[in-house]
Every structure is written in structure tokens, then in C-alpha cells.
Amino acid sequence: MLVTCPVCGVENSTGGLCPSCYLRENPPFSVKTPLKRFVCPLCNSYKKGNRWIQVSGGNDPFVEIALDAARHAVHLESSDQVAWENQPRLSILGRSGEALPLSVGVRVEVTGRLRGGGEAYTGEAELEVRLEKRVCPSCSRRKGKSFTTILQIRAENRGLTSGELETIKRIVTLSGGLSHVVSLEEEHGGVNIKTSNSRVARRIADKIRAVFGGTLSGTAKLVTRDRQTGKRVYRGTLLLRIPEYCVDDTVSYCDRYWVVKQVTGEKVVLSGLDEDRVVAVPWARAAGIQLVKKSGDYHPAVVTLRTSNMLQVYDMVTCENLDVEHGLWLDMQPGERTRIVRLDGKTLV
Ligand SMILES: [Zn+2]
Ligand SMILES: [Zn+2]
Incomplete structure (x- = not known):
């Protein structure tokens, strides 16, 4: 039906x-x-x-x-x-x-x-x-054997700041070589980044150096010979030393005091502390730059008195009046806020 x-x-x-x-x-x-x-x-x-x-x-x-x-x-x-x-x-x-x-x-x-x-x-x-x-697993094994590069990042005479660590981790993540990064470990106040690829290590180092400056050196050491292929196996170490000073710190260079204005992969830009002058120092000549005062060592101050040839400021941390002997203070007026640093017994604005 x-x-x-x-x-x-x-x-x-x-x-x-x-x-x-x-x-x-x-x-x-x-x-x-x-x-x-x-x-x-x-x-x-x-x-x-x-x-x-x-x-x-x-x-x-x-x-x-x-x-x-x-x-x-x-x-x-x-x-x-x-x-x-x-x-x-x-x-x-x-x-x-x-x-x-x-x-x-x-x-x-x-x-x-x-x-x-x-x-x-x-x-x-x-x-x-x-x-x-x-x-x-095969790539993991290959990683363990083949050209493994350790990129060490250290700051001169200090540990890396938490801000620097954050930036380094971000650069490693963004540099696209994450699958070649075996580990990232903090050690001795610095960072060790192990990679299975020397080019990736170099790329990461260059990117970090473009931000913090510093000098990069490298060594390659023969570790062993691959039993199957007979090829030499190297382990490379790249060492990036970033400077002790940061932007806004005071440094000495060529017997003068300077404020660090900019740090790049190529150079350090310094501005004279007691004269109106800016210099760009390439890293090859930057070894002579020495940290004198961290920017945090400056005290906030206010101008209290001004005569034709001197300036008096009130140090708001130590609560004392100080005579300024050097500095680019020529156009400063009483009441104006500034920051001061004591160097060699003198007060500089
Ligand atoms: Zn139907
Ligand atoms: Zn694989």
C-alpha cells in the first residue's frame, strides 16, 4: 500500500x-x-x-x-x-x-x-x-646533538632588571624562532637561551642588542663527532654584554660627565652634563663609558635663588640649600623644579 x-x-x-x-x-x-x-x-x-x-x-x-x-x-x-x-x-x-x-x-x-x-x-x-x-622525538634528539648555541645575556656589573627580562622574553617569542629555542633560563642575574639553530641565536642576539646595545662575542667549540655521519659537532656560545648604564643615567667619558640619551645596536648617544653638547659613541669605542650615577640617584630639587653668576637649589630629599657650580642652568628661574646630582663634591643640575 x-x-x-x-x-x-x-x-x-x-x-x-x-x-x-x-x-x-x-x-x-x-x-x-x-x-x-x-x-x-x-x-x-x-x-x-x-x-x-x-x-x-x-x-x-x-x-x-x-x-x-x-x-x-x-x-x-x-x-x-x-x-x-x-x-x-x-x-x-x-x-x-x-x-x-x-x-x-x-x-x-x-x-x-x-x-x-x-x-x-x-x-x-x-x-x-x-x-x-x-x-x-627525532628532532629532539637531533637538537641535542647538532650545532647547539647558547646565547648568554649578561649586564655589566649588575643583574638584568625585571623590565629587561620581560623585553628579552618578548623578543625571543616574537623572533619566530621559538621552535628552535630549547630553553630560556635565568642564571647569575642574566639569561641563557639554548637554541638548536645558530642562525636563530644570532638573530635573537641582534634584536636584543638593537634595544639594549652592548657588545656581542662568540666562540664555537668542537664537542664531538657524529658517529653516524662523521660530521663534526660544535657547540657555540654567544655572549651579549649589555652595558651597566641605562638611558638617563650619568656616565663619565673622555674625562667629562654625560647623561645617556639613547642606546641602540650601533651607538650610545650622550649629552653633556655641564655643557651643551651631544656625542654619538659607536660600540667599538664605548668601552670607555663608565657609569657614575644611576638616574634614580638624582634628587628632585627646586630653584630658590638666582644671581648673575650662581644658582641656589633646595634639595627636596636632604632638605638643604646647595650652590650649583656647574650646569646648563643659565635660563632657570626661582621656583622652577629640576633634579640634581652630587659629583666630586659639586652639585650639578
Ligand atoms: Zn519524504
Ligand atoms: Zn621533527
């Missing part, structure tokens, strides 16, 4: 939903989503079960990994409704980015024939493959 399907109105002999409406409501296949795969950022191999699989070396390793994962995520039920004809067809919908971690969207299409009538059946689904970053 033929009845009409309550959903689409087509006459059929099932006594209820027609076969195509039934399959729409009860899909005879399922997909698992989202899927997760670990991908090695160094060699693009991916983890499948307990094994790491090398990609074939085609154009896009992430697409290859996502399709392989998706292929195993489609489950065709042994349906008495549909005779499956082909393997599921997979196509890439898109991806969330170019670098790990990223997600790849995959479209799944399954086809078959309805049992009985023999009409074509097509089902569709979408799934998401999340690719996460994890260094594979």
Missing part, C-alpha cells in the same frame, strides 16, 4: 517517511570532529597513534596531514538503507592560518545507492582538524 511521506509528500511503500527523508533525519554515516594532530614544527612529521609519520614532501604538508586525519574520521555505517559506492570524497574548505597551531576545515562527501530503488544517495558533512605544535 502506498502512503504519502509526512515530510515531502512523496508516495512510498514504507508506511512512513520516504527513504530520502528518513536518511536526512538519520544519516547512515558519522564524522568525528574536531580532530587533533600533533605536528613537528621542525620537520612537519605528524603523530598518528604512537608513531610519527613523515609527510610525503608534497606541496602542502598541513593539507596532507589534515586529509589523512579526516579519512580516518569518517565512519560509514553498514546500513541496510544504502549500498556505499566509493570512498568518502574529501576537500579542503580552508585553514585558520599559515603557521602552527592552525585548524583546517575539511568537507566530506559520501555517495551510494539506496537499496531497493537504486536511487543515488549523497551525504555531506564538515569537520575540523586542529594541528598543534610538538617537536618530534
Whole structure:
């Protein structure tokens, strides 16, 4: 007896939903989503079960990994409704980015024939493959053996400040070589950054030096010989010494006092403390710059008296009146706030 399907109105002999409406409501296949795969950022191999699989070396390793994962995520039920004809067809919908971690969207299409009538059946689904970053064991081993560079960052005669540490960590993260950074450890008031790639270490060092200045030196030491390849294995050390002084500190250079105005990867810019003069000292000649006073050693002061040839200031920390003997104070007026520093028994503004 033929009845009409309550959903689409087509006459059929099932006594209820027609076969195509039934399959729409009860899909005879399922997909698992989202899927997760670990991908090695160094060699693009991916983890499948307990094994790491090398990609074939085609154009896009992430697409290859996502399709392989998706292929195993489609489950065709042994349906008495549909005779499956082909393997599921997979196509890439898109991806969330170019670098790990990223997600790849995959479209799944399954086809078959309805049992009985023999009409074509097509089902569709979408799934998401999340690719996460994890260094594979082989790369970890390679890292341990191959040219490993330790970048040591030290400040002259002091520990790194917390602000400097923050900046260094940010530079390491942003310099894109994070997958080559084995560790970042604070030690002896400085930082040791171990990398599996000497170029990455050098790039990080240059970026840090562009901010803090200083001098970079390096050594490479033969550690061992690789037993399998016979290649020499070196361990390099890069030492970045950043200066003791920071911007706004007072330094001596060429028998004069200066305030540090700017520190870059190329030079230190100094402004004369008691004369109107600015010099740029390249790092090759910067060894003669010595810290005299930290900027925090300055005292806030206010100008109390001014005559034609002298200036009196009130030190707001020690509460004393001081005569200023040197300084670029010629246009300062009583009541004006300033900061003072005592050097060689003299007060400088
Ligand atoms: Zn129907
Ligand atoms: Zn790897």
C-alpha cells in the first residue's frame, strides 16, 4: 500500500517517511570532529597513534596531514538503507592560518545507492582538524646533538632588571624562532637561551642588542663527532654584554660627565652634563663609558635663588640649600623644579 511521506509528500511503500527523508533525519554515516594532530614544527612529521609519520614532501604538508586525519574520521555505517559506492570524497574548505597551531576545515562527501530503488544517495558533512605544535622525538634528539648555541645575556656589573627580562622574553617569542629555542633560563642575574639553530641565536642576539646595545662575542667549540655521519659537532656560545648604564643615567667619558640619551645596536648617544653638547659613541669605542650615577640617584630639587653668576637649589630629599657650580642652568628661574646630582663634591643640575 502506498502512503504519502509526512515530510515531502512523496508516495512510498514504507508506511512512513520516504527513504530520502528518513536518511536526512538519520544519516547512515558519522564524522568525528574536531580532530587533533600533533605536528613537528621542525620537520612537519605528524603523530598518528604512537608513531610519527613523515609527510610525503608534497606541496602542502598541513593539507596532507589534515586529509589523512579526516579519512580516518569518517565512519560509514553498514546500513541496510544504502549500498556505499566509493570512498568518502574529501576537500579542503580552508585553514585558520599559515603557521602552527592552525585548524583546517575539511568537507566530506559520501555517495551510494539506496537499496531497493537504486536511487543515488549523497551525504555531506564538515569537520575540523586542529594541528598543534610538538617537536618530534627525532628532532629532539637531533637538537641535542647538532650545532647547539647558547646565547648568554649578561649586564655589566649588575643583574638584568625585571623590565629587561620581560623585553628579552618578548623578543625571543616574537623572533619566530621559538621552535628552535630549547630553553630560556635565568642564571647569575642574566639569561641563557639554548637554541638548536645558530642562525636563530644570532638573530635573537641582534634584536636584543638593537634595544639594549652592548657588545656581542662568540666562540664555537668542537664537542664531538657524529658517529653516524662523521660530521663534526660544535657547540657555540654567544655572549651579549649589555652595558651597566641605562638611558638617563650619568656616565663619565673622555674625562667629562654625560647623561645617556639613547642606546641602540650601533651607538650610545650622550649629552653633556655641564655643557651643551651631544656625542654619538659607536660600540667599538664605548668601552670607555663608565657609569657614575644611576638616574634614580638624582634628587628632585627646586630653584630658590638666582644671581648673575650662581644658582641656589633646595634639595627636596636632604632638605638643604646647595650652590650649583656647574650646569646648563643659565635660563632657570626661582621656583622652577629640576633634579640634581652630587659629583666630586659639586652639585650639578
Ligand atoms: Zn519524504
Ligand atoms: Zn621533527
